[in-house]
Amino acid sequence: MSLGPGFGWHRYPALIAGAAVTLVLVTLAAVSLAWTPYPVTELVIARRLQGPSAAHWLGTDQFGRDVLSMLMAGSRNSIAVGFVAVGIGLTLGVALGMLAAARRGLIDEAVMRLGDFTFAFPAVLSAIMITAIAGPGAINAIIAIGIFNIPVFARLARGAALQVWSRDFILAARAAGKSTFRITLEHVLPNVAGLLVVQATIQFALAILAEASLAYLGLGTQPPNPSWGKMLNEAQTFMSRAPLLAVFPGLAIAVAVLGINLLGDGLRDLIDPKLRRARA
Amino acid sequence: MIQFCLRRLATLCVTLIAASAVVFVVMEVLPGDPAVVMLGTEAQPETLAALRKQLGLDRPAPERYVTWLAGFVTGDLGLSQTYRVPVSELIADRLAITGPLALAAIVLSTAIALPLGLFAAARHRRLGDAGVMAFGQLGLAVPNFWFGLLLVLVFSISLGWLPAGGFPGWQGGIGPAMRALILPAVALALPQAAILARVARSAILDAMAEDYVRTARAKGLTRRAALWRHVLRNAMIPIVTIMGLQFSFLLAGAIIIENVFYLPGLGRLVFQAISQRDLIVVKDIVVLLAGTVVFINFVVDLLYAVLDPRLRSFRT
Amino acid sequence: MTLLAVEGLTISLPTPGGPLRVVRDASFALERRQTLGIVGESGSGKSMTALAIIGLLPAGATAAGRVMLDGEDLLMASEERLCALRGNRIAMIFQEPMTSLNPVHRVGDQVAEGLILHRGLDRAAALAEAARLLDRVGIAQAGARLRAYPHELSGGQRQRVMIALALACRPDLLIADEPTSALDVTVQAQIIELLRGLIDDFGMALLLISHDLAVVGEIADRVMVMYAGAVAEEGPTAALYAVRAHPYTQGLFGALPDRLARKGRRLAAIPGTVPLANELPPGCPFHGRCPKAAPICRETPPPWASHAADHRARCYFPGAAR
Numbered sequence A: 001m002s003l004g005p006g007f008g009w010h011r012y013p014a015l016i017a018g019a020a021v022t023l024v025l026v027t028l029a030a031v032s033l034a035w036t037p038y039p040v041t042e043l044v045i046a047r048r049l050q051g052p053s054a055a056h057w058l059g060t061d062q063f064g065r066d067v068l069s070m071l072m073a074g075s076r077n078s079i080a081v082g083f084v085a086v087g088i089g090l091t092l093g094v095a096l097g098m099l100a101a102a103r104r105g106l107i108d109e110a111v112m113r114l115g116d117f118t119f120a121f122p123a124v125l126s127a128i129m130i131t132a133i134a135g136p137g138a139i140n141a142i143i144a145i146g147i148f149n150i151p152v153f154a155r156l157a158r159g160a161a162l163q164v165w166s167r168d169f170i171l172a173a174r175a176a177g178k179s180t181f182r183i184t185l186e187h188v189l190p191n192v193a194g195l196l197v198v199q200a201t202i203q204f205a206l207a208i209l210a211e212a213s214l215a216y217l218g219l220g221t222q223p224p225n226p227s228w229g230k231m232l233n234e235a236q237t238f239m240s241r242a243p244l245l246a247v248f249p250g251l252a253i254a255v256a257v258l259g260i261n262l263l264g265d266g267l268r269d270l271i272d273p274k275l276r277r278a279r280a
Numbered sequence B: 001m002i003q004f005c006l007r008r009l010a011t012l013c014v015t016l017i018a019a020s021a022v023v024f025v026v027m028e029v030l031p032g033d034p035a036v037v038m039l040g041t042e043a044q045p046e047t048l049a050a051l052r053k054q055l056g057l058d059r060p061a062p063e064r065y066v067t068w069l070a071g072f073v074t075g076d077l078g079l080s081q082t083y084r085v086p087v088s089e090l091i092a093d094r095l096a097i098t099g100p101l102a103l104a105a106i107v108l109s110t111a112i113a114l115p116l117g118l119f120a121a122a123r124h125r126r127l128g129d130a131g132v133m134a135f136g137q138l139g140l141a142v143p144n145f146w147f148g149l150l151l152v153l154v155f156s157i158s159l160g161w162l163p164a165g166g167f168p169g170w171q172g173g174i175g176p177a178m179r180a181l182i183l184p185a186v187a188l189a190l191p192q193a194a195i196l197a198r199v200a201r202s203a204i205l206d207a208m209a210e211d212y213v214r215t216a217r218a219k220g221l222t223r224r225a226a227l228w229r230h231v232l233r234n235a236m237i238p239i240v241t242i243m244g245l246q247f248s249f250l251l252a253g254a255i256i257i258e259n260v261f262y263l264p265g266l267g268r269l270v271f272q273a274i275s276q277r278d279l280i281v282v283k284d285i286v287v288l289l290a291g292t293v294v295f296i297n298f299v300v301d302l303l304y305a306v307l308d309p310r311l312r313s314f315r316t
Numbered sequence C: 001m002t003l004l005a006v007e008g009l010t011i012s013l014p015t016p017g018g019p020l021r022v023v024r025d026a027s028f029a030l031e032r033r034q035t036l037g038i039v040g041e042s043g044s045g046k047s048m049t050a051l052a053i054i055g056l057l058p059a060g061a062t063a064a065g066r067v068m069l070d071g072e073d074l075l076m077a078s079e080e081r082l083c084a085l086r087g088n089r090i091a092m093i094f095q096e097p098m099t100s101l102n103p104v105h106r107v108g109d110q111v112a113e114g115l116i117l118h119r120g121l122d123r124a125a126a127l128a129e130a131a132r133l134l135d136r137v138g139i140a141q142a143g144a145r146l147r148a149y150p151h152e153l154s155g156g157q158r159q160r161v162m163i164a165l166a167l168a169c170r171p172d173l174l175i176a177d178e179p180t181s182a183l184d185v186t187v188q189a190q191i192i193e194l195l196r197g198l199i200d201d202f203g204m205a206l207l208l209i210s211h212d213l214a215v216v217g218e219i220a221d222r223v224m225v226m227y228a229g230a231v232a233e234e235g236p237t238a239a240l241y242a243v244r245a246h247p248y249t250q251g252l253f254g255a256l257p258d259r260l261a262r263k264g265r266r267l268a269a270i271p272g273t274v275p276l277a278n279e280l281p282p283g284c285p286f287h288g289r290c291p292k293a294a295p296i297c298r299e300t301p302p303p304w305a306s307h308a309a310d311h312r313a314r315c316y317f318p319g320a321a322r
Ligand SMILES: Nc1ncnc2c1ncn2[C@@H]1O[C@H](COP(=O)(O)OP(=O)(O)OP(=O)(O)O)[C@@H](O)[C@H]1O
Pocket: C013, C014, C015, C020, C022, C040, C041, C042, C043, C044, C045, C046, C047, C048, C049, C058, C277
């Protein structure tokens, strides 16, 4: 795959749209670290529940906080959740999957059954259980989502790695006396990396959705840390007075998830043009 | 076929026992004594001990686990610490809302998704197809609870057609109760339908490209007849897989949606139980929901075998 | 009247780079109870020609020219009319027996389906007829096998079922597109033997597409050689095999004619590859690989040269091999 001058960007509209949205999201999150139009902790009751205006582009909430500033700060939260949850799933899941593929036998069976078992608990249900035990909070929500990601990556990595293990060049590497660990690191992992990146993108989007759900239920990020799901929860009370409060955070979630999903689809097309033609 | 069923049933039981064991152990290591939760910290030691005995908390953990597990068969799931009523009664009450809600959502989403998928496949590479694909992307991106809020904004607050939440109860007549479930069911069903329609579309397209469809056409079947007799049955195999997977999302979604619409169903119950640390209720509901998911997967496996004869003759 | 007369058939397939002419100006005829063999390298347009006759070209493909079945132009026929003819008067057997049967239906029902559709039989009568057909194509215990699913049969058995399915309504024309390529050599011979017996019994005309020159030589009355979407040579089997007027035909047979006698003889390797339809050179499409190529071959497509009244080749320098 060369990205030379002949690379036809126009053939990958999903990739471009997705990358653009993701870039905006990350930029907003980065900017919000240093600057937001208004401080997100600033409560000004005098200007509560205002509609959009020149001063407050997206209006203010029930405490007079600037919605745009809150959304910017909330993007930080979503991205952080996505990274940590997917990170947990990716590192542990891929390690398990690689081990299962390299060793086969009992370990393989155990990893697969563990996956079956985890699938019995829907992510939100297991998150509810974990927060029931450990109390609500962003960290617990992230761990719950991350745990659910482990079997997803374990299965994917195992399946893809098994295919790589059956190829000729692995035999050559083995004949050269390389250890299983080195072969995994040098040959198997690079060959499945593309697939994993695509799946990680999709899981990232799912993690944002799951965290938003938990935060909406009051089980995720706790105040005063802004989070999109939490904002929707609070907006519900004031929905007849300030309907837009219940619109913007949801829009932010939907656009972010849509963008990241498109990026994932686009990456898959890029990595596997055959698949793209088959689906088109 | 019978052998196939039995094998699947055995796996089902093992998974259920493992799941319940995990839940039991997790709840066991939790700090907090249910008796103290019920009576408060100022209770007399004698009263506490009496209650513990009554609740069976004085017996060893393995024994309590087995008793608890047996409760799922006998229907005796213990006493809720906050409501002071048998958990089975609580669950039965709440199930009268969650059950119909989930069922309505499944029926609605299937009824929307399958025709839509068929439509898109028939309009492959044309505008209608692109529309369904875009609808599918939206379904993946829009969180169902926000969609629920939007429905409330439009149909309750602006138009005033349907209630924004709450549940009048079945005893007040079917009509008002059903009205209360319309928006929640739609909020739950539509995002799922969008995803399922995409899956249905590609499953039908894949099946349409198979050689046996060409054989059917060479026999003289019209395009439409080939679609009905040869494509759909084969396309149902991946569709049923996704529907089984979606069921667990649907259960999770129901928990959230019940909170959006203030419906006193299982989801709201488990949620309240968590905040009140009514752990017996949490434990029972979690296992019940996990059991439902596992059971649905079992049903999906059986459906596979019905749809695909290749699986039926599979022996080990 | 001639059963099948194809005149000036030209097929274009839609591709991202514009329509691709994969068959150009193909003309041939097939009489009742006769067998026409079509040979040629992969990608020469054999399957597309067959699909055009039965009206099942891929979506978006267009066919120009005429395909006359008993004087009726099938390219002009309505889809409804084609559905009435397909499986009834024209039937087709495909290359892949493994995937050409529907895995979720019993083979009996799949054979019976055409009978119910075209003959108006009820299911019981159609199944009884299906059992007779399965018996005729050499499936043991045909009555019991009706209830089998395709995956319970071997490749050879499945191809027998495909043949039974195609023959169900006693078509006038059977098209067999490489019916044995996916099978073991021994099974191949059995299937060819079966086909040969069936065309005699049923009085069908057979359009046989094959890579196997030996098979075509045994069973075909006439042979047509296709190259890069065009007919290169056409004539009676014996004459064509003996003369090999077109250099491409000579290439197909290889240098040593006696090797032809060997069973399972495949097309010989000719140096170079078939030019793609969108980069056809001017002149004769074969000139780049032709040992006899002269300057004129690069400029103007050669006309038909008749070797005998019914044997012709499209070459400036037709002649016997060697
Ligand atoms: N669906 C399609 N879209 C575009 N081009 C196609 C399609 N199917 C076939 N072709 C092209 O059409 C040409 C003729 O194909 P055809 O299948 O008729 O060849 P063939 O002679 O049957 O070859 P084979 O011996 O491999 O079956 C080939 O160049 C092929 O690449």
